[in-house]
Amino acid sequence: MNTLAALLVLGALLLPNKITNLHAGEFLRLPAEAILGAALVLALPRRPRLAVAVAAGVGLGVMTILNLLDMGFNDYLGRAFNPVLDWELLNDAQSYVADSMGRGVAIAAMVAAIVLVLLVPTVMTLATVRLSGLLARHRQRAVRGTLVAATVWITCSALGLQILGPPLASEHTAALTGIQAQRVVSTLRDEAAFEKVAKVDAFGNTPGSQLVPDLRGKDMIFTFIESYGRSAIEDPLIAPGVDKTLDTSTAALAKAGFHAKSGWLTSATYGGSSWLGHSTTLSGLWIDNQQRYRTVMASNHLSLTKAFKKTGDWDTVGVMPGVQKGWPEQKYYGLDKVYNAFQLGYQGPKFSWSTMPDQYALEAYQKQVHSKKRDKPLMSEIILTSSHQPWAPIPKMVDWDDLGDGSIFKAIQKAGNKASDIIANPTRSKQEYGKSISYSVTSLTQWLERYGTDDTVLVFLGDHQPIARVSGENASRDVPISIVAKDPKVLARITSWNWTDGLKPAHDAPVWKMSAFRDRFLTAYGSTKHPSSG
Structure with missing residues (x-):
């Protein structure tokens, strides 16, 4: 003893x-x-x-x-x-x-x-x-x-x-x-210091009439793809499949009249805690812990999505298939209506953590929101979850006309891999992660081909890199971001950003901190700064 x-x-x-x-x-x-x-x-x-x-x-x-x-x-x-x-x-x-x-x-x-x-x-x-x-x-x-x-x-x-x-x-x-x-x-x-930082906002006192005037009349969609990181595009074991998907999607979108520019953002989080990436992108503040997140959610700091609501010229909506309980953050993000996991009509099986396949969530968004006649254009925030770990089982694309209530996915889910077979195997985790990213990107770009209009502007990005078992030890925190539109004036506004043409950012494309995106985006589309200082 x-x-x-x-x-x-x-x-x-x-x-x-x-x-x-x-x-x-x-x-x-x-x-x-x-x-x-x-x-x-x-x-x-x-x-x-x-x-x-x-x-x-x-x-x-x-x-x-x-x-x-x-x-x-x-x-x-x-x-x-x-x-x-x-x-x-x-x-x-x-x-x-x-x-x-x-x-x-x-x-x-x-x-x-x-x-x-x-x-x-x-x-x-x-x-x-x-x-x-x-x-x-x-x-x-x-x-x-x-x-x-x-x-x-x-x-x-x-x-x-x-x-x-x-x-x-x-x-x-x-x-x-x-x-x-x-x-x-x-x-x-940090808690005390950040509370002061959050009160300072370059656009805090900007009147609604002076926010994003160059996007008036556009249907704006901000989409986060779970765990979509630089590793998906550059890791030798993952990249071939994802890069092929991005190239194919870029060509298909171009055929439909859409064009894109892409760059990199360095995420405030890594491997998880996706809400920190979402809030950092949309608030323009570096939110890398839970206390900062709570502080911002309780503040009047202007979120990018709320800027559209503040203009009075957009209806605002959130599609959140990962939300399964009350979501008070709706107020901070300025969303008139939020559709959670139980409000999208899905009757199919869960895919591990993900409550429903991305393709279904996007089709439900189309039927319940995007296709409806309205007096104003629409600003939407959509969170796609099919690429959430453990990447088993993964949905597969089905004919859009056959989606129904999602029951079609029962056989696909049953035939898929078990999480227990993937979660502890680094090689298989990498392989299946890549497949899940390809699935999410394909779902989103096919939706855009199918339902996008001359006035649709899509901004989509990853929220963070996947866990170290997939991205590798000491991997960067970078995630891809793309802006897609038919109207050439939309992309012309960001020419000075030097982003890469297409959906795949070049290795040496500009890298910004994720917290820099809000101000750069607002400025590019004509917003006027009127700072608030608390």
Whole structure:
């Protein structure tokens, strides 16, 4: 038991916070925290020693849980877990597992997580208490061993000795604890600072009559394609299929009279949390965490979609097949009406997380919204979800006239891959991700060919890159963006942007921060700046 307790404590002290660092070399080190802890325990009488051992055990347990959360967040979202803001995202993670792997797996995962949260600090506390007692009972040998360990640590540190990569002399847990503390402090400071930033708006006091005057009479559509990132166009394993789709779609649109220009935006999020990408694009603010998102949603900062509503010259609508509950953000985005997952008439099966195929969502939009006669042009925000991980099963295109209520997709969903067969396989994840992007792009461009008019202007982009398992370690945060229209004057307004002709941006096409798009778009189409400063 003493050996097990020592291994548990050493393992916790050396546990990395990234899956890529989870190898033997990380655990073949001498932690300074263990040496200092032993010295402190040996210097204290019984009761203070017991208190220190309990506190150390609880602290090690908490740090172990935070390191495990960091692993998951780094792998899926390309960033570490934020102990102030990210707890509410765990509920979304549970819902994702339920949709992707089934409710039984989700319940089991939730139970396992609860047990882990309770068990890890308890086990660590028992281990540290046991080891403190062992050191006290063998004080003389423990003192000698601690001095030897300290001498070895100092020597290894001074000489910079390494084994299998990492240095032998470790201060790993102390460093990670400091990082976690700094993360908390930075988050609290950022909250106050960003609230001031959100009150400053270059177009905050612009009258409706001076917003997007060069788009009057146009039916505007802003569409986000889930996880549509640079990797889809440039990764050697993914790009051939997606690039072929983009080339084919560009040619088909040109035949229908549409032309496009494309560039790159650097997303504020990665791997998930799509709403951060949506809000960054439409608000013109860099929204990379949940607190910033809440601040903006509660503010009067002008969103790009709300700018159209403010003119009084457009009807505004949102099509949100991924929304399955109340969505108060509708007010911030200035949408007169929002169609969620239950309001599009779909009677077919879910495709993992995605409630319905993109092709169906677009046809429902056509029937319920776009085809209706109205006194004003239409401004629409559409979120397409078929390319959401785990990319299994993936819908297939069917004849548009056969879509009906979506029941036609039952056989396609049943014959598709299972999420469990794809989710842990990097190669298959890449392959299926590429297929899903091709499906989403094809659905959107075919819809435009079929239903677009001389006055249709489509802006579509990705919200973020896919997870690291697909996009690769240290991948960029770039996503493609395209503007498509029949009217040559629409694209002429953005000639100075130097975007690439067609739906596929060149590798060296301009790259802007996603937060820059709102102001550039408003300016390009004739909006006049009248700043507000809170």
